[in-house]
Amino acid sequence: MRDVLPDIEKWRAQGEQVAVATVISMIGSAPRLPGAKLAVSEKGELTGSVSGGCVEPAVVQAAMEVIKNGQPQLLEFGISEADNIEKIGLACGGTIRVFVERLDW
Numbered sequence: 001m002r003d004v005l006p007d008i009e010k011w012r013a014q015g016e017q018v019a020v021a022t023v024i025s026m027i028g029s030a031p032r033l034p035g036a037k038l039a040v041s042e043k044g045e046l047t048g049s050v051s052g053g054c055v056e057p058a059v060v061q062a063a064m065e066v067i068k069n070g071q072p073q074l075l076e077f078g079i080s081e082a083d084n085i086e087k088i089g090l091a092c093g094g095t096i097r098v099f100v101e102r103l104d105w
Contacts, residue, residue, distance in 0.1 A: 004039040007047035008103065017042040019063035021100040023050050027078070028094035042067050050098050051077070062100050072101040 004020070011018050023036040031052035038048040038056065040063035050059055055077045062073050078095030 004037050004048040007041075007045070008039050011039075011041040011043075011045065012103070012105075017067045018103045019066045019100055020103060021050050021059045021063055021075075021098050023096050024074075024099050025097045026094055027096075030094035030096045032096070038063070040064065040067070051096065055096075055098075059098055059100065066100050066102050070102050070104070072099065074099050 008018050008020070019040050021038040021040070023030075023032050023034050025034055026032075031054065032050055036048070036050050038046065038050045038059055040046055040060055042064075044060070044064070046056075046060065049056065058077070059075065062075055065071075066073055075098045076095065077098070
């Protein structure tokens with residue numbers, strides 16, 4: 001969390017809402033370990049990473065929804081050969097679960 005905290009504090013000082021996405025579990029190969037964080041401001045600014053880029057756009061979209069409605073989301077990203085063309089997923093073949101919540105402090 002330390003790597004994203006300065007930006008979160010800056011955004012909150014500016015009166016912006018913020019959502020934080022956290023990798024809560026992984027199965028197999030994944031770019032980031034549990035505990036990795038991505039913070040998103042209501043203006044769409046980003047800090048941190050939950051996947052090294054491969055699923056970040058979907059996580060950012062979910063974070064923007066969470067900022068607006070306050071409802072946390074649990075996301076799961078994985079990929080199989082059958083899903084490869086149709087879904088956003090991890091090219092490394094693993095699965096991650098990401099919890100997205102709005103910071104209300």
